[in-house]
Amino acid sequence: MTETPRSPVQHNGIRHVDTRTASQTGMRRQNLAVVLGTVAAHAELSRADVAGHTGLTRAAVSSLVDELIAAELVREGPMTSSGRAGRPGRTLALNDSGPAGFGLEIGVGHLGACVVDLRGEVRVWRRVERANAHRDPANVLAALADLAAAARSEAELLGLRPQSPMLSVPGLPGPGMLTHAPNLGWHDVPIATLWPGPDTPTLENEANLGALAELWAAHAPTNFLHVSAEAGIGAALIIDGRLYRGSRGYAGELGHMPVHPNGPRCTCGSRGCLELYANQEAVLHAAGLPEPTATDPVTALTDHIRAEHPGALDAIERAGDALGIALAGAIGLFDPAAVILGGAYAELGPWLLPRIRSQLETRLTVRPFDPETVTASPLGRRGPILGAALHTIQRILRNPASLG
């Protein structure tokens, strides 16, 4: 499974490698991924079936499968007859007690930990409601590290081997650093330095992870715009099945898109930003709900809407209109195949979607867009932490040799 690193020789700016060796190493790595992907995509496959699906020889498949079994990525069942004449064999499956993806999450009002197995199934799920905004980061990280250790122990009891965790954060991450998380009130927090323990997580923005979770766990198309809300509003663009980060890693800012440019002043210094009409604080305030609410604020809001509290209905419709105006601009520019509402917006979909769609119908006429392609995510508020945990699984499936 290991591979000797080879240094390409730099010569006048043109890269030269021993292409024969490179192509053989690359070929085996690729074939490992092809075999693993074939096992992942089908139930009850034998080695002979894998050879049939991939066009690889049975000898090559056997050698690759042995390598995947040794790495605990694939397991082999007992000898069975498949019912097809002359093709008895052991069935292959992704190992559900091998390497696992490990996601952690810091929200404004909670901490989370999640372990998924190679099949993408959630096996451990822990969530603690806890006010983190404006708290000492070292204190928050200590609580999260405890939660992570408990989740790891639980996973290990299930025979899983959680890999290095990825941490979903409501802000902009730099290397080992949470640069800017306005809703936590944190700036330049050195997460890697403050982390109390050996399992230092990699950081990623929650909106980005929410979008990737749609791609990996919810059958989203390969070009879409994902818009989510927790305390703030986050957006992420998936282009050709990959997260688009922009030239400086700042892509996906939708919350401060000007919706009513001469509107009220925003905390950012601009006027009439989307967040003034559609973030949690704005909607709760417009709905006449106190903040902090007694229950979870999204639940409090949906309860009020269901009770047809006029303030709550007006507030959610105003938010839907503002989202529709912002999305009309975003869709015109980006031409996504779908727009997916995630996070709290997914739960508010029944009331947001009609207003959003109506705005899009009126505003997007030159290059037509079907308003029904705006939908609520089936993952909802679980998206970001699922994305964090699935990130590792995707890396392993794409390149089994990357497993340490």
Next chain:
Amino acid sequence: MTETPRSPVQHNGIRHVDTRTASQTGMRRQNLAVVLGTVAAHAELSRADVAGHTGLTRAAVSSLVDELIAAELVREGPMTSSGRAGRPGRTLALNDSGPAGFGLEIGVGHLGACVVDLRGEVRVWRRVERANAHRDPANVLAALADLAAAARSEAELLGLRPQSPMLSVPGLPGPGMLTHAPNLGWHDVPIATLWPGPDTPTLENEANLGALAELWAAHAPTNFLHVSAEAGIGAALIIDGRLYRGSRGYAGELGHMPVHPNGPRCTCGSRGCLELYANQEAVLHAAGLPEPTATDPVTALTDHIRAEHPGALDAIERAGDALGIALAGAIGLFDPAAVILGGAYAELGPWLLPRIRSQLETRLTVRPFDPETVTASPLGRRGPILGAALHTIQRILRNPASLG
């Protein structure tokens, strides 16, 4: 230079090719491009210099250079001493009288034809002012075909071999078809069928070609947003050095981004679209200038602004503010490394840029953006037709074997 097409064998959805042959064919094709690119990037190179630059053997370089000379892509000068001991040789250069790029253009108020040589130098340039809006497409295409034939003859007298033309259109092209060109008043015009002659052009949107011209001829970065104006407003996104087309080819619609969502009614049915404040008609109208103007409308406008005509100054500032609001949203979403104003906006840059930059400075504070990275294109209104002509040159430089 020709290559026998090989059909990959499809087997259970996995593609199998004779990888050895494929990689050798691919390698030679790639090396042809590397040698051609090396010749393009340096002046006064000998075959030995090319070998030094690329790390290829002198024998391989000679064989590749011979192939490029036979295809008329490279020419070899007389035997010279390079001044460096022991390295006399013939110098190599891109052939400035070989295959050439051929761009055509239909604008609302003009037709154009342009031929560029392999070095990207403009060698033939023809432009005819002519009102095309709401005219019979067959009639307009007949005039364009005459212009194209004259440009081709002129190029051939210079020893150039213009390749199949690419036609820049102010609208959305489909295959052989101009689907929607609102400012021409054309819908579903079958250009390929109506074209009177053998040299049927390929269609491409003018905003897309303007953006590509910035990339190829004006040293733009590899991620940028290009915004241009002729009669309408066009935008195009370049991501990682490639044009981003969106999921249905509709990406880059900026003209109907809502700027003041409760503003006046737009012809598209929406309200407060950018075009209502910043397209040619809106600016001329706000400036109190009659349309059609006696001279070119952009020249008429800049004359009025220079004369400090208050209506004209107000109109251009209002357009700059609207552009700044729309760009604040677009930059937040895409995080481009630059924003380039092309077409008529480039000529209006001195008056538009201060207002645009001021809007961006106020509105983009969470994820900082340097307003000075918004600049006016050095290509201006020549962008789209240059992009059309350079398209062929880029294809040849990337894959010399693609030359027919």
